[in-house]
Structures are given as structure tokens and as C-alpha cells.
Amino acid sequence: MSDIYILGIESSCDDTSASVLRNNVMLSNVTANQSVHELYGGVVPELASRAHQQNIIPVVHEAIKRAGIDKSDLNAIAFTRGPGLLGSLLVGTSFAKGLAQALNIPLLEVNHLQAHVLAHFISEGKPDEKQPEIPFLCLLVSGGNSQIVLVKAFNQMEVIGQTIDDAAGEAFDKCAKVMGLPYPGGPHIDRLAKEGNPKAFTFNKPQIQDYNYSFSGLKTSFLYLLRDKEKENPDFVKENLNDLCASLQSTIIDVLMIKLRKAATDFNINQVAVAGGVSANSALRQAFNDHATKSGWKVYIPPFSFTTDNAAMIAVTGYFKFLNTDFCSMSEVPFARVTNTF
Numbered sequence: 001m002s003d004i005y006i007l008g009i010e011s012s013c014d015d016t017s018a019s020v021l022r023n024n025v026m027l028s029n030v031t032a033n034q035s036v037h038e039l040y041g042g043v044v045p046e047l048a049s050r051a052h053q054q055n056i057i058p059v060v061h062e063a064i065k066r067a068g069i070d071k072s073d074l075n076a077i078a079f080t081r082g083p084g085l086l087g088s089l090l091v092g093t094s095f096a097k098g099l100a101q102a103l104n105i106p107l108l109e110v111n112h113l114q115a116h117v118l119a120h121f122i123s124e125g126k127p128d129e130k131q132p133e134i135p136f137l138c139l140l141v142s143g144g145n146s147q148i149v150l151v152k153a154f155n156q157m158e159v160i161g162q163t164i165d166d167a168a169g170e171a172f173d174k175c176a177k178v179m180g181l182p183y184p185g186g187p188h189i190d191r192l193a194k195e196g197n198p199k200a201f202t203f204n205k206p207q208i209q210d211y212n213y214s215f216s217g218l219k220t221s222f223l224y225l226l227r228d229k230e231k232e233n234p235d236f237v238k239e240n241l242n243d244l245c246a247s248l249q250s251t252i253i254d255v256l257m258i259k260l261r262k263a264a265t266d267f268n269i270n271q272v273a274v275a276g277g278v279s280a281n282s283a284l285r286q287a288f289n290d291h292a293t294k295s296g297w298k299v300y301i302p303p304f305s306f307t308t309d310n311a312a313m314i315a316v317t318g319y320f321k322f323l324n325t326d327f328c329s330m331s332e333v334p335f336a337r338v339t340n341t342f
């Protein structure tokens with residue numbers, strides 16, 4: 001079979017990204033981030049859509065140029081259909097439709113969460129790449145989602161557990177905000193925690209059924225601790241910043257790992273992957289590696305560039321769909337909400 005060239009387009013939140021793959025090999029991956037949201041401590045949907053509109057043409061153009069191909073070489077266009085911010089998704093979806101129609105090539109609609117899981121199958125052409133064997137479990141942790149996904153096939157995944165309120169990334173970001181750290185707070189907490197004592201403060205861990213998560217209680221108890229301590233000492237946060245970050249981070253990771261370990265035991269699966277923005281966290285990566293040694297897990301941790309939103313993961317998911325001739329029609333519309341299977 002001759003090579004397949006797929007253009008992937010991602011615009012679900014605040015990153016405009018385009019990537020070209022030859023089969024599952026990444027030729028380019030170009031992302032424009034939106035710094036405008038830093039001022040507001042979170043993503044402002046209307047501003048995100050406007051920035052996507054400004055970024056989409058240069059980003060796609062650059063991705064095709066860096067791949068060293070002509071747009072007429074493309075076999076199909078994959079785009080993020082959801083979940084995400086509707087206004088943002090509309091920009092990528094409309095652009096993908098327009099370009100596919102102009103080039104007279106098929107369209108592939110991609111679920112953003114499925115793509116995070118399949119990011120493990122992007123090849124960068126390096127000799128030591130390893131990919132999970134199916135079936136495997138994937139802990140999908142990002143700013144908007146915390147899920148345990150059972151991957152039965154490239155196109156058959158079941159969410160066996162998920163957060164009933166806030167996502168893990170949200171817990172990092174919201175707690176960072178109350179400590180006065182910039183948005184997004186996750187990477188700052190990760191950095192500061194390296195100098196702190198993870199046992200300095202204890203927070204209640206949620207007691208939730210099955211493989212589900214909850215982070216809103218942790219967020220509230222963190223807020224109350226700060227409020228009470230600041231009454232006694234207005235400099236409490238400044239004086240204890242590293243310990244607060246280390247203790248919070250270690251609690252979030254404990255909560256994530258307890259349910260993941262339970263799922264791995266109950267489903268008798270030892271192939272375990274992690275994906276999504278929070279998988280960049282160094283302590284979470286360490287917890288995965290510790291488990292590989294202790295429990296014989298085979299762990300799969302993505303390169304940093306594929307942890308956050310990127311179009312290479314959209315293109316690789318599109319590639320698997322292309323092989324199944326799983327194309328979509330021009331009338332497909334974006335969706336905002338998370339689904340339980342994908």
C-alpha cells in the first residue's frame with residue numbers, strides 16, 4: 001500500500017495546532033498558543049475562538065511546509081470534533097471542511113479524548129520507540145478530564161471511571177490560583193513541589209465509588225486551610241509555598257494512582273499508559289515508573305510534546321480511521337460534551 005498523508009487539525013480549547021503525518025510517522029506538528037488568557041486566570045471562550053481564527057491559516061500553512069509536501073499530496077484531513085469549547089471547535093471544523101472540499105479529499109472526525117490515548121502511537125521515527133499493546137488501561141488526565149479508559153481496540157474504548165466534578169488539572173490550576181501562581185498552575189506546582197515536603201500538610205482524600213474520581217472536596221479543603229492559616233499569619237502561603245505545592249501534588253497523585261491500581265488489578269491488565277496535560281507532571285511520571293518496578297506494570301508515558309493538546313494525535317487517530325475507511329460527511333457538527341465510549 002502506498003504512503004498515506006494525513007493533515008490533523010486541533011482547535012478544541014486554546015491551542016491552534018496542525019500536523020502532517022506520513023502513515024503514523026510525524027512529519028510536522030505546529031502549535032500556536034494563546035497567551036491572551038493569562039490575564040484572566042483561565043481560558044475565555046470568546047477570545048479563544050477569535051485567536052483560532054487568526055491562527056488557523058498560518059499554522060496549517062506552516063505544518064504543510066515543514067512536512068516538505070504540497071497540499072495536493074494530502075490523502076485526508078482529520079479534525080477535532082469534540083469535546084471542547086464549541087466556538088473553538090467550529091473554527092477547526094469549518095476550516096477542515098473547506099480545505100477537504102477544495103482538495104476533494106475525505107474528512108475524518110476525531111474525538112479529542114480518544115486522540116489523547118492514541119498519542120502513544122505517534123512515531124517520531126526514533127529507533128527505541130515503544131507502544132502499548134492492546135488491551136491496555138490509560139489514565140487520561142487533563143485540564144478538563146480525569147478518566148480511566150479501557151482500550152479494547154484502536155476504535156473501541158470504554159471510560160470505566162471518571163471525575164464526578166473537577167478534573168485533576170483543574171485542581172492543580174484552581175489551587176495554584178489561590179496561592180497567587182500564574183495560569184496554568186500545574187507546571188508551577190510541579191516545579192515548586194520539587195523543593196517541598198509532601199508530608200507537610202494532609203488533605204482528605206475522596207471516598208468515591210468504583211473507578212471514579214472527585215477533586216472538588218480537595219480543592220475546598222485546600223482553600224479552607226489557606227484561609228485559616230492566613231488569619232494567624234498573613235505570610236503563610238509565601239513562607240510555606242514549596243510544602244503546600246508538594247503536599248497538594250502528592251495528594252492528587254495518590255488519589256489518581258489508588259483508582260488506577262484498583263482498575264489494573266480488577267481487569268487483570270498490566271499495560272498501563274498515561275495521557276493528557278497532567279501527564280507532564282514529574283511526580284506522576286515517577287509514580288508510574290515506581291509501579292513498573294514494584295508491580296511489574298509495563299508503563300507508557302508520552303513525550304512532553306504529546307502530553308498537551310496537539311494535532312499529531314488528531315492526525316494519528318485520523319490515520320487509523322482512514323485505514324478503516326471510517327470517513328465522515330460534510331454535515332458533521334462539533335460537540336461540546338464528554339461521552340463514555342469512543
Ligand code: KG4
Nearest residue numbers: 142143144169184186277278280281308309
Ligand atoms: O490536556 P491539556 O493540555 O488541555 C486541557 O485539558 O485544557 O491539559 C492542561 C492541564 C492544565 O490543567 C495544566 O495545569 C496541566 O495540564 N499541566 C500540569 C503540568 N503541565 C500541565 N499539571 C501538573 N503538572 C504539570 N507539569
